[in-house]
Amino acid sequence: MYYERDFLGEGSYGKLYKGKDTKTQEEIAVKIFDLSKMEGVELELLETEIATMKDLQHPNIAKIIDSFKLPPKNMVIILELCDGDLNKLMKKYGGKLPESVAQVALTQLMEGFKYMINKNYIHRDVKPANALTKGSVYKVSDFGFAGKVNVRAKQKLDLFCGTPIYEAPQILAMIPYTAKCDLYSIGVMAYELVYGQFPWSNRAGDEQLLKNIKNVPLRFPVDIKVSEQYKDFLRRCLEYDENKRIEWDEAFNHPLFKVQESQKQYDSFKVPQNAKDLLGQLQKISQARDINVVELFEKYDTDRSLQLDRNEFYLFVLQLDPRLTRDQTTQIFKVMDRNGDELISLDEFKEIFCNYEFINISDKAERIIIDLREVVKARKLNLDQLFRSFDQQSDGKLNPQEFTQFIKQIAPGLKQDEIEEVFKKFDKNNDKEITFAEFKEQLVAGTQFDSKFDPEQERAMKLLSDLKRIVRTSGSNPQQIFNNFDKNRSGKLEFNEFQNICKIIDRNSTPDVEKVMFKLVNKSNSQGVSFQDFQQIFQ
Incomplete structure (x- = not known):
C-alpha cells in the first residue's frame, strides 16, 4: 500500500514511493515502472534487474521483496526502504565525508561487491546514488545495468553503459572490457567521497574526459589530509590500463579495509601559501595548454641525468608560465627539492607536481572556471560571438539573468547556485554586471586563447616590484643605486646601464623583458631613465 503524497523521486521510466506492507506493517519502497515508455532493450534490462536482485540476497545489497505486473501497463517492484544514499550523506557532512566514515561505507559496500563477484555478477553503474544507507548499514543498489560475467576468465563485454563520469576508460572509449570496470567506478566514487569532487571532470564531454584521464595525472588535493592506505586504494583502482588495475581479490583484501585509525599513515608534506x-x-596552465610536463622536464635535462639544477629548472618553469620571476621559481624549487641537494630530480618533480593538486579546493567557482576552460577548448567556442548573442542591451555587459542563459549554453549541467558563485568570481567590481573583459580575464587569461596575453609585460612589472621590495628591505638609497649604475655620469640610465640593474634582480631576464621594463620606467620617453623617473619605482 502506498499514497501519492509519499512520492520519493522518479527516473526515466518510473516513480518511487514510500509504502507500507499491510501484512507486516513494515515500511517499504514501491518502484512503479511505466512499461509503455519502454522498448525491447529497456524491457530486457528491467527483467534482468529483477532477476539479478532476486538472486543477490546479502546484508550489503538492497533487498527486493516482491515484483509483479499491474495491468494494463505497469511493473511494480517492492524493495526494502532505506534512509538515503551516499550523495545525501555527503551533503549532510558539507559535501564530502570524513575518511573514517568513507572507510566504513566502502568496507561494507565491498562485502556486497564480493558477494556479487563470487556469483559472477557485474554492476556497471557504481556511484554514490546507487549506494544506499539504512541506519549504519551500506548497501549496493540499482541493478539496471547488471549482468552475468565470467570474472575469473576475464570475459570481455561490449555493452557500453553506465554514468559517464564514473565509467572506466574502456567503456568511454567503447572497447571491450572486463568485470574490472566496476573497480574503476568504485575508485571514482571513493575519491569523490573524501575529496568532494571527481578525479577528472567531464563537463566538456566524454571525449575530453577520456583525454584528461589519459593525460592529466591522478592528483590528491593538498589541503585535504587522506591516509596513504586510502590513496593507495584510489591509485590502484584508477589505473587506466585494465591489466595494471588492481585485481578483485587484492581489492577485497586491501589494507584500507583492515587498518585501524591509529595505524593509518599520513604524509607530512607542507607547502607555503605563496608556493601553493x-x-x-602552473597546473591550470599546463592543463589548459595540454602540455606534457614530463616530456618538457626531460627536454631541459640537457645532460640526461634525470634532474635539473636551479638554472635549468628556471628555464623549464618559464616554458610553462613566462610571467614568473626568478624569486617565484625559487619558491617552487625549494618546495620540490625534498632532499636539499640543490637539484630537482624527475621523481621529486612528479611526486609534487603530478601527485598533489594545489588548486584551492574550497574555491568552488575556480574549479568550475577550470571546467569551463575545458569546454571552450574542446568545443572551440567563439566567446566574443557567443557573449554578444546573449547581450540583449548590446552594451557589452550581461546582467545575472543574461549571464545564467549564457553559461548554460556553455555548460548546461551547471546548477543555479554554481552559476551564482561563478558570477561573483567574474564580477570583479561588484556592480552586478559582467563585462566581456571581466569574463575573458577569468576564463582565458594566461592561456593560448587569450589574445591579450602579454607575458613580457607581466614579468616586467613583477621584476620592478621585486626591485622595490629589495630596496625597501635592504634599506638601500635609490640615489646611490642610480649613481652606481650611471657609469658615464650622464644623469640618465641608458638602456645598457638599465639592463645591468635588471640582471641584478634576475640574471636570466631576457632582452624583451628588459625593454618593457625600460619603457615602463622611462616615463619621460627620453634617451635614458632620469633619476626622477627611477625614483618613481619606489613611491
Whole structure:
C-alpha cells in the first residue's frame, strides 16, 4: 500500500514511493515502472534487474521483496526502504565525508561487491546514488545495468553503459572490457567521497574526459589530509590500463579495509601559501595548454641525468608560465627539492607536481572556471560571438539573468547556485554586471586563447616590484643605486646601464623583458631613465 503524497523521486521510466506492507506493517519502497515508455532493450534490462536482485540476497545489497505486473501497463517492484544514499550523506557532512566514515561505507559496500563477484555478477553503474544507507548499514543498489560475467576468465563485454563520469576508460572509449570496470567506478566514487569532487571532470564531454584521464595525472588535493592506505586504494583502482588495475581479490583484501585509525599513515608534506598558489597556477596552465610536463622536464635535462639544477629548472618553469620571476621559481624549487641537494630530480618533480593538486579546493567557482576552460577548448567556442548573442542591451555587459542563459549554453549541467558563485568570481567590481573583459580575464587569461596575453609585460612589472621590495628591505638609497649604475655620469640610465640593474634582480631576464621594463620606467620617453623617473619605482 502506498499514497501519492509519499512520492520519493522518479527516473526515466518510473516513480518511487514510500509504502507500507499491510501484512507486516513494515515500511517499504514501491518502484512503479511505466512499461509503455519502454522498448525491447529497456524491457530486457528491467527483467534482468529483477532477476539479478532476486538472486543477490546479502546484508550489503538492497533487498527486493516482491515484483509483479499491474495491468494494463505497469511493473511494480517492492524493495526494502532505506534512509538515503551516499550523495545525501555527503551533503549532510558539507559535501564530502570524513575518511573514517568513507572507510566504513566502502568496507561494507565491498562485502556486497564480493558477494556479487563470487556469483559472477557485474554492476556497471557504481556511484554514490546507487549506494544506499539504512541506519549504519551500506548497501549496493540499482541493478539496471547488471549482468552475468565470467570474472575469473576475464570475459570481455561490449555493452557500453553506465554514468559517464564514473565509467572506466574502456567503456568511454567503447572497447571491450572486463568485470574490472566496476573497480574503476568504485575508485571514482571513493575519491569523490573524501575529496568532494571527481578525479577528472567531464563537463566538456566524454571525449575530453577520456583525454584528461589519459593525460592529466591522478592528483590528491593538498589541503585535504587522506591516509596513504586510502590513496593507495584510489591509485590502484584508477589505473587506466585494465591489466595494471588492481585485481578483485587484492581489492577485497586491501589494507584500507583492515587498518585501524591509529595505524593509518599520513604524509607530512607542507607547502607555503605563496608556493601553493604558484603551483596551482602552473597546473591550470599546463592543463589548459595540454602540455606534457614530463616530456618538457626531460627536454631541459640537457645532460640526461634525470634532474635539473636551479638554472635549468628556471628555464623549464618559464616554458610553462613566462610571467614568473626568478624569486617565484625559487619558491617552487625549494618546495620540490625534498632532499636539499640543490637539484630537482624527475621523481621529486612528479611526486609534487603530478601527485598533489594545489588548486584551492574550497574555491568552488575556480574549479568550475577550470571546467569551463575545458569546454571552450574542446568545443572551440567563439566567446566574443557567443557573449554578444546573449547581450540583449548590446552594451557589452550581461546582467545575472543574461549571464545564467549564457553559461548554460556553455555548460548546461551547471546548477543555479554554481552559476551564482561563478558570477561573483567574474564580477570583479561588484556592480552586478559582467563585462566581456571581466569574463575573458577569468576564463582565458594566461592561456593560448587569450589574445591579450602579454607575458613580457607581466614579468616586467613583477621584476620592478621585486626591485622595490629589495630596496625597501635592504634599506638601500635609490640615489646611490642610480649613481652606481650611471657609469658615464650622464644623469640618465641608458638602456645598457638599465639592463645591468635588471640582471641584478634576475640574471636570466631576457632582452624583451628588459625593454618593457625600460619603457615602463622611462616615463619621460627620453634617451635614458632620469633619476626622477627611477625614483618613481619606489613611491
